[in-house]
Amino acid sequence: MKSQKISFKNHDMAWDISALLLTPDNFDPSKKYPAIISVHPFGSCKEQTSSSIYGKALADAGYVVIAYDASFQGESGGLPRYVEDPAQRVEDISRAIDYAVTLEYVDENRIAAIGVCGGGAYAFNSALTEKRIKAVIGITPVNLGRLFREAFSEFNPLAALEAMAEQRSAEAKGAELQVNELLPPSIEFAKANGLTERDVFEATDYYKTPRGQTEGGATRMLFSHAQKTLSWDAFAFAEILMTQPMMAVIGQKVGAFGGYRDGKEIYGKSFASKDRQLVELENWSHYDLYDNPEAVGIAMQSILPFLSKHLSVHG
Template sequence: MKTTRFKNPDMAWEIAATLYFPPDFDETRSYPAVISIHPFGSCKEQTSGAVYGQRLAKLGYVVFAYDATFQGESGGQPRWIESPTQRVEDVSHVIDYAVTLDFVDDQRIAVLGVCGGGGYAVSAASTEKRIKAVIAITPVNLGRLFRESFSRHNPLGALEAMAQQRTHEARGEVLEVNELLPSSPDAARDAGLADRDVLEATEYYKTERGRSEGGATRMLFSHAQQILSWDAFAFAETLLTQPVLVVVGEKVGGFGAYRDGTSIHGRALASTDRRIVSLPDWSHYDLYDQDEPVEMAMDAIRPFLGDHLS
């Protein structure tokens, strides 16, 4: 494992990444690679790297777990922007870097994304054909989520509020940074929150279970407009031609990963091989780091990548 930073001529900033290497790694050999995309509000040290990145490396893949632009240790100002366009472009930037490395086989590159990262993986693969296989772990279509529950089903009202706040900030007022989750599980319960995903997200991100300095779980409110008009699965029926594996848990919550996962599996009509694994006893956040469901996911990932990156 090693950490690195890189940029290319398209960027004014650096992307920070952790590379995970197979056992007995030999830089004179050529390896298949997986680009691992973290969830909304997360970072490379959490599920995309420490869980799936490490396991994939043990299977013989070089894994690139990276921080999105404006987040974690990557560059970009102001901080904590969640930009779907940039998030998808980041995937291509990471591939641009990967293909400069002699030990990466540029014909054997896959993407794996968790939660919002799963939506970004699908979107990126629709136009980035250096990607040869797509793995979406409990994927969330962030645009759909923002138009619905994150805006309280009032996307136009949210856009008006963002517009007003952006004008305030342009005139020198303080940036409005939204905390996406309660400060602790107790705070969530004290606030009367009952949704499974909110409670389990708080348990993951706000305790020692998953807490990481880079996983800020916050968002700059004024710069979130484009999320509301974005669709992770746009044109998937015609443009998503690569093999696709979706893994979802059937214990559903308000973030809608089961709904989105089954949706993209059904819509990937142009895919050469579409598979779905639905786990009856597990939830969205169980698939972040709990050994049993993660190993069930890996049991599907192993033959899927073997079939398409061999």
């Protein structure tokens, strides 16, 4: 696998999107390749699981992969920083496809999307209306709107919205931006303060240790600009609009972020899909599916035949 840092923008964008373009070792630009748009988790960046794990595995299997940083995050442009806007996140997928179809070696009729955690739900949501996506995969997909309405707002979304409104007005009048850190600062802090729920603890182990810690993976959110997340549903209208082949990969070791539950929901709603598949991994958790070699290997045993069937690496 070869990796090249690139950037792109659309005519309607005021900033660049930073991305990694991953190609197979035997890449020949005179040939046509199927392409995968790889979407990183909430609070993550392109250098983490979306490129280094799933992007690499897919490029090694013969795909061209574009793993990019979301607008306002990582090395991509956009101000203010640390905005997590679901509509923008979904639009970024279309912009990555816009770039992909300009590459002479990409077959624009063989494009798929894959995402991890929040990125998986964004990929599913994009596929509802972005029919250039011919197949879509969510790895432990988390519907961020549902998570914000529940655990992230302490099950009081109206109070969260009131606080966001107050903070946004204060910032408009010159107050300092409120950027919330979403995880404990260290494993030791988590243990000392009883923050040992599976997903919280394992997220800390991934994002706050050398295992996955990367400069662009900020795990931060601009509080005052998160209002619209609470009214967003990644899976709205999936019963009608999810027509492409889809696969949800989930671990049966359940945590508070809800990837297991959300994966089952989108699978259940996707009955209009031409080929819907639910892959349950019995002994693995949400964050095992980020980078655990055995868990990822098992997942890829389902992912690669699915993509080959619908994109035909050699076709």
